Amino acid sequence: MKQLDAEILENRELAENYFELFLRWPEGVRVPFPGQIVSFRVESGTSPFLRRPFALASFQRETRVASIIYHVRGPATERLAQKRPGDVVDTLGPRGFYFQVEKEHRPLLVGGGVGTGPVVFAANWLASKGYEPHLILGYRTAAAFPKLELGPLVRLTVCTDDGTRGFHGTTVDFLGTLPPSDREDAFVWACGPNAMLKAVHEWSFPQGIPCKVSLEEVMACGVGACVGCTVETTDERQMVRLCTEGPVLPSEVIRWT
Amino acid sequence: MDLTLRLRGLTLSHPVGVASGTFGYGKEYEPLVDFQRIGAIYTKAITPEPRVGNPAPRLVETPSGMLNSIGLANVGVEAFVSHKMPFLRSVPSAVIVNVAGALDSDYEAVVERLEDVQGVDGFEINVSCPNVSHGGMALGTDPRLVAALTRSLRSRTKKPLILKLSPNVTDIGATAEAAEAEGADAVSCINTLVGMVIDLKTRKPVLPLGTGGLSGPAILPVAVAAVYKVSRRIKIPVIGIGGIVKWQDAVQHLLAGASGVQVGSGTFANPRLAQEVHDGIAAWAAQNGVASLADFHGG
Numbered sequence: 001m002k003q004l005d006a007e008i009l010e011n012r013e014l015a016e017n018y019f020e021l022f023l024r025w026p027e028g029v030r031v032p033f034p035g036q037i038v039s040f041r042v043e044s045g046t047s048p049f050l051r052r053p054f055a056l057a058s059f060q061r062e063t064r065v066a067s068i069i070y071h072v073r074g075p076a077t078e079r080l081a082q083k084r085p086g087d088v089v090d091t092l093g094p095r096g097f098y099f100q101v102e103k104e105h106r107p108l109l110v111g112g113g114v115g116t117g118p119v120v121f122a123a124n125w126l127a128s129k130g131y132e133p134h135l136i137l138g139y140r141t142a143a144a145f146p147k148l149e150l151g152p153l154v155r156l157t158v159c160t161d162d163g164t165r166g167f168h169g170t171t172v173d174f175l176g177t178l179p180p181s182d183r184e185d186a187f188v189w190a191c192g193p194n195a196m197l198k199a200v201h202e203w204s205f206p207q208g209i210p211c212k213v214s215l216e217e218v219m220a221c222g223v224g225a226c227v228g229c230t231v232e233t234t235d236e237r238q239m240v241r242l243c244t245e246g247p248v249l250p251s252e253v254i255r256w257t
Numbered sequence: 258m259d260l261t262l263r264l265r266g267l268t269l270s271h272p273v274g275v276a277s278g279t280f281g282y283g284k285e286y287e288p289l290v291d292f293q294r295i296g297a298i299y300t301k302a303i304t305p306e307p308r309v310g311n312p313a314p315r316l317v318e319t320p321s322g323m324l325n326s327i328g329l330a331n332v333g334v335e336a337f338v339s340h341k342m343p344f345l346r347s348v349p350s351a352v353i354v355n356v357a358g359a360l361d362s363d364y365e366a367v368v369e370r371l372e373d374v375q376g377v378d379g380f381e382i383n384v385s386c387p388n389v390s391h392g393g394m395a396l397g398t399d400p401r402l403v404a405a406l407t408r409s410l411r412s413r414t415k416k417p418l419i420l421k422l423s424p425n426v427t428d429i430g431a432t433a434e435a436a437e438a439e440g441a442d443a444v445s446c447i448n449t450l451v452g453m454v455i456d457l458k459t460r461k462p463v464l465p466l467g468t469g470g471l472s473g474p475a476i477l478p479v480a481v482a483a484v485y486k487v488s489r490r491i492k493i494p495v496i497g498i499g500g501i502v503k504w505q506d507a508v509q510h511l512l513a514g515a516s517g518v519q520v521g522s523g524t525f526a527n528p529r530l531a532q533e534v535h536d537g538i539a540a541w542a543a544q545n546g547v548a549s550l551a552d553f554h555g556g
Binding site for chain 2 (some may be wrong): 232
């Protein structure tokens with residue numbers, strides 16, 4: 001993890017209120033992996049006061065360009081959406097445990113809403129390693145579905161709550177329709193709202209399909225010092241910090257509420 | 258120019274520390290800061306036994322600040338000695354252990370355990386945490402209880418003893434006087450203010466315990482006023498904390514009567530805040546003919 005002034009290369013609107021911000025990733029800063037986060041100090045003043053964590057959505061080794069996908073939903077992301085190429089943003093990262101490959105070979109990657117970024121990163125990364133990931137993304141409606149750049153080996157299924165695009169229903173409804181052949185030798189990586197992650201866990205766990213999820217909580221320091229971004233676990237740790245022991249965790253260690 | 262701060266036998270080469278609860282056990286910030294320019298690390302509050310802390314969510318941002326309800330989550334004194342002190346011993350900053358508990362005997366146990374531990378340079382007694390149901394703030398709002406605890410701890414340590422004051426009182430000077438009378442070497446002024454944020458959707462407080470501790474630039478004027486009041490009531494040094502996000506804020510604390518400062522949640526936004534404040538104070542003092550910390554407030 002380093003603190004750096006990252007130059008913004010592009011800030012592209014992908015869908016209604018969804019943007020992808022591309023950054024130059026300086027030499028000497030560790031290559032990030034899917035699931036890892038960065039935190040931005042969006043304003044140097046006092047409002048918004050805290051840094052904001054974001055999961056990375058891509059990293060190009062050749063050009064050293066990284067990106068995040070974010071949803072404009074408050075003062076910090078409103079200001080982020082106003083950033084232009086050439087602006088710099090105070091960045092801390094990369095940080096946290098990432099998605100690591102499993103012994104199984106059939107990736108089911110499930111994302112929804114703001115959870116799109118890390119699973120898209122994971123899909124493209126797995127495809128570059130020769131996997132054939134099935135990327136299952138869920139949105140409220142077709143207009144919320146972002147334009148994405150996906151590798152040729154990535155199989156995409158879009159789910160919408162209102163049926164305006166792709167599968168009519170949630171990502172978990174879709175998982176329920178997968179034939180046994182698609183569940184064999186499968187593992188799940190997921191990121192999105194907690195209710196979705198819990199449902200994904202409840203689908204995968206009884207079938208013995210390993211499932212890792214990337215969680216979100218409000219963070220203050222983003223480096224493990226403030227102990228603010230905790231989630232409860234079922235193991236002896238009882239609580240873990242998402243910025244340090246997460247944000248990616250096996251779904252069975254989380255005390256789902 | 259001499260910006261050293263002397264507390265009992267301890268000499269801090271310069272007056273800027275990092276506040277308890279905002280800097281973990283020091284190592285968390287290792288990749289990002291220059292410890293040469295951090296005078297003192299006030300550790301995460303240490304209790305006799307490990308504490309898991311409060312349920313999530315523990316944080317909520319507020320206008321120019323934040324509320325926290327961490328609940329004194331910490332590794333406990335034994336793990337602190339075995340797992341956290343080796344790193345803390347390795348950095349040039351002084352190590353002041355923040356001590357917390359529910360009962361006087363908890364504070365006594367932690368101080369006794371750490372009294373002879375190499376690298377522990379002093380104690381900051383947390384009688385002002387708003388996020389626990391026993392001890393903490395309830396203790397710190399009654400000058401008689403503060404006096405009794407200070408007396409007890411004074412008899413147990415030869416190291417600098419600093420009482421961290423609660424702003425959630427009618428007369429903060431009375432608590433400071435109680436600490437001074439029983440042998441405290443300094444007071445830290447102030448801990449967080451009690452605050453609440455309510456979610457319009459659920460119609461309930463965002464934090465599970467209802468209230469949390471308010472920190473950040475929003476509390477700077479409250480902290481400066483508290484330092485001003487307290488420093489006129491006692492002769493021992495006042496260490497100003499609250500709302501510092503730039504060096505000018507720290508100079509306000511010093512001009513109000515503080516002999517040292519701690520930067521707190523400002524570090525979350527800017528990990529290099531303490532060292533920037535250190536550099537800013539030194540430059541301001543040089544430009545303004547201020548030769549020592551006492552010269553800031555004619556003391």
